[in-house]
Amino acid sequence: MFAGRIFARLVAPAFVSQFRTFSSSAARQTKVAVLGAGGGIGQPLSLLLKMDPFVSSLSLYDIRGAPGVAADVSHIDVTGAVRGYTADHLDEALDGAEVIVIPAGVPRKPGMTRDDLFNTNASIVRDLASAIARVSPQAHILVISNPVNSTVPIVAATLEKAGVFDPRRVFGVTSLDVSRAARFLSEITAKDPKESVVTVVGGHSGVTIVPLLSQSPSAKDISGEAYEKIIHRIQFGGDEVVKAKDGAGSATLSMAYAGARFTHAVLRGLRGHKNVITPSFVKSPLFADQGVDFFSSKVELGPNGVEKIHPVGDLSAEEEKLLAACLPDLKKNIEKGKAFVAQA
Ligand SMILES: NC(=O)C1=CN([C@@H]2O[C@H](COP(=O)(O)OP(=O)(O)OC[C@H]3O[C@@H](n4cnc5c(N)ncnc54)[C@H](O)[C@@H]3O)[C@@H](O)[C@H]2O)C=CC1
Numbered sequence: 001m002f003a004g005r006i007f008a009r010l011v012a013p014a015f016v017s018q019f020r021t022f023s024s025s026a027a028r029q030t031k032v033a034v035l036g037a038g039g040g041i042g043q044p045l046s047l048l049l050k051m052d053p054f055v056s057s058l059s060l061y062d063i064r065g066a067p068g069v070a071a072d073v074s075h076i077d078v079t080g081a082v083r084g085y086t087a088d089h090l091d092e093a094l095d096g097a098e099v100i101v102i103p104a105g106v107p108r109k110p111g112m113t114r115d116d117l118f119n120t121n122a123s124i125v126r127d128l129a130s131a132i133a134r135v136s137p138q139a140h141i142l143v144i145s146n147p148v149n150s151t152v153p154i155v156a157a158t159l160e161k162a163g164v165f166d167p168r169r170v171f172g173v174t175s176l177d178v179s180r181a182a183r184f185l186s187e188i189t190a191k192d193p194k195e196s197v198v199t200v201v202g203g204h205s206g207v208t209i210v211p212l213l214s215q216s217p218s219a220k221d222i223s224g225e226a227y228e229k230i231i232h233r234i235q236f237g238g239d240e241v242v243k244a245k246d247g248a249g250s251a252t253l254s255m256a257y258a259g260a261r262f263t264h265a266v267l268r269g270l271r272g273h274k275n276v277i278t279p280s281f282v283k284s285p286l287f288a289d290q291g292v293d294f295f296s297s298k299v300e301l302g303p304n305g306v307e308k309i310h311p312v313g314d315l316s317a318e319e320e321k322l323l324a325a326c327l328p329d330l331k332k333n334i335e336k337g338k339a340f341v342a343q344a
């Protein structure tokens, strides 16, 4: 299947062999919904998901523009249904969806923090989560909307309120941080980004993003000013794009790429593939004793979502400091999200 091969090359190079196997058998049907499909992330993400041979049906929802995106994407020569849904048809869009990706909400402009988006995006995400709790409570929910450190706790608390929260199935998408870290490191080492993979833990904003360079063989020798510089670049990579777009939004294309890769990992887990390990911001016991009960670290994915949460591993003295700076901010962001749902 041509699109499957292109997708495998562009989005999931490590998974080419699995694509070949499954694109020919295509046994399992998986409906994937994108909420916010008309937006800067939603459109390219919908395109990439349409090219994923594990997606048999694509449901595109937005308060504006989704039918147009669906019509456009549906002309790609791969099998599988594509439907676009307008604001009045959220329940139909969600019906039967096994995986739901949420890039709905406003992006940053220069001078804003991700937390500045809270006032607008918190209620958008909460209302979408309420609908999911009612219509498709078994779905795996992948949250892209910022501030991720708060929107994921909002989704979890909303599902909890409805009595349907399963911590194995709610994910904050932090894979763009990992993509950036590999790319930025490769620019220093002149190696392929595939050989420059960096574990990134914590949350998804500024100092809550904690890159663990000491765990990457090709980054071990980076120290001093070069170390400070790359850490700052990974933590504030989003700002580079916000600044360059100069008021026209934040990362969309790289986010669509990272989101499609993460969705593919979730779909592989659902299909029972083994050793599907990828970072995600999930309900986590790792730092719960310090009041931080959501945390991004490597998680192992399976048919029920998160099967295992990996510890952060050995940290250098610098990384201990980065983690110490992360936890208080992350705690505040998480509590803000929980309080928003509690007071509603
Ligand atoms: N997790 C991450 O690493 C990243 C997260 N983001 C976040 O993703 C979000 C979306 O960014 P963009 O696509 O650039 O924004 P955008 O403004 O281009 O698109 C957002 C879309 O959401 C739609 N929308 C608004 N309210 C909705 C609702 N109630 N239901 C369904 N759709 C709704 C809008 O109509 C719009 O089409 C932002 O919050 C941004 O900060 C962006 C980049 C990376």
Ligand SMILES: O=C([O-])CC(=O)C(=O)O
Binding pocket: 107, 108, 114, 146, 176, 237, 238, 239, 241, 242, 250, 251
């Ligand atoms: O910077 C932003 O606002 C969007 C985002 O989360 C990112 O690019 O990492």
